[in-house]
Amino acid sequence: MSDRFAERLLAWYDKHGRHDLPWHHNRNAYRVWVSEIMLQQTQVTTVIPYFLAFMERFPSVRELAGAPVDDVLGHWSGLGYYARARNLQKAAIRVVEDHGGEFPVDQEALEGLPGIGRSTAAAIIAQAHDKRAAILDGNVKRVLARYHAIPGWPGQTSTLTRLWQYAEAHTPDERVRDYTQAIMDLGAMVCTRSRPVCERCPLNEDCIAFRRGETHLYPGPKTKKEKPEKTTWMVILEDENGRIMLERRPPTGIWGGLWSLPELDPAYGPEELREACEQTLGLDCGEPDLISGFRHTFSHYHLHIQPARLPVAKGILIQDRPDRRWVHRDEALGLGLPAPIRTLLTRPGQTTLL
DNA sequence: TATCCGTGGTG
DNA sequence: TCACCAAGGAT
Known part of the structure; x- marks a missing residue:
């Protein structure tokens, strides 16, 4: 990208970003991984107490792999999406048995583990190792959809493909760890779903949706269906x-x-x-x-x-x-x-x- | 591609 | 009271 997207975002992050979340301390691949799984479709404030208790009980991948399933599910009780907990332990067992207790460092091997998809693998690479990998979670989707005025529901393949292209293009070569945290923080704190605070956004100058006064139109709505x-x-x-x-x-x-x-x-x-x-x-x-x-x-x-x-x-x-x-x-x-x-x-x- | 999988906050 | 949705992945 020829613009200063990442540069502006990082400058904002240094002043206003979240630098003190529990998984930012004693950072290692295991803690990053657990936090990323918990954070799937789940807000930070909900995750924090679960993460702290989980780490107290399962400090390393070996203790997680060796624990009774009921103990793992017990620590997940109330978080929802319980397949995440079952997959988490399956992956832990694989890491211990197939990788000697050390986490894979490359994206393909990570995506081969249960519960880890493209975005989560990238998040682990960026957060744990500070290596270049593009993430695309709900926050990034919202920021990019508005910045580039991308129409359509992000679940649609065509929309998703465009979002991934921009996500890749904006990801810098340096400070990837900070960048991924920065764009998620922006989505969570400034570029919120309702009533975004565009006046405080470091990207508003080139944000197409903001310039048109149409931030509320992005991302596009999902086609609603009747619930049985x-x-x-x-x-x-x-x-x-x-x-x-x-x-x-x-x-x-x-x-x-x-x-x-x-x-x-x-x-x-x-x-x-x-x-x-x-x-x-x-x-x-x-x-x-x-x-x-x-x-x-x-x-x-x-x-x-x-x-x-x-x-x-x-x-x-x-x-x-x-x-x-x-x-x-x-x-x-x-x-x-x-x-x-x-x-x-x-x-x-x-x-x-x- | 569409559907399934939780919970809590929000307007 | 209720539809909508948030740090997605598996099938």
Whole structure:
């Protein structure tokens, strides 16, 4: 690029950028990698406490590779996108077994690890090694879409291709670590989605969208689709010792690998729940106690959760299955639980009895 | 290419 | 109350 994009950005970064984030200290490839995975589709303020606790428990790639999956998921509980946690540990095991515990330095090898794509690989290269690699995350997409007035939704291949071209072109040969942090900081602090602070932007002079007064038009909107509504029963089974039954969810799909409350087919009516527990779970239960349901919104559908509390008759045992277990509430909260289930178990008073 | 995968903040 | 979306990647 013949303009002074990177130069202006770096000068702004030196004065106003974020230089003190937790992963900026004791910087190494492992810490950079974990932070980048956590930061996928997740804001900095959300990540910080998770990152600190994660590093306390898993200080190096070897401890992560050797940890129980439940421990890793437990530290991810509430962060969302749990495939990131499963892939993180898979990648850690590969780094230990195939690379002697040392992270690959080249982009191709990094992209071969589960959970690491083009942008994350580039971020690791730039942040950990200060070597030239172009990133393209949500911040960069927004900055570039406005600066060059690139129409269309960034998810569209044609739009994405153009964005990558500009991302590559603007990335400098020197100070790549600072540059990648700088353009993300600009997107997060100045070139925000709503009400960008263009007066304080070091790039406003040559920003086409700003000069046209059209920053609100970029990036282009995603084509919206109607979200389907799904319904499910979630049963709180409590035995005479005050323990509740948890069930491990399948490794794929929503909340994959996490512990949650047992689900029953929504086709069962309230009066059939007792029988459903008997047939589905092999449990002899008392009368169901219906709790008011709530709606949980995901990216692509709404889930209507109908909780029901059922007492379990004394002396009844279920067959020993590794994906089911009786736990006290305190113990349950130490496992990887989905956020709404955690809320349900922590603050049952928040919901109203029917 | 389109869809799936979470959660919390925002207007 | 609710649609929209943020440091993407896998399928």
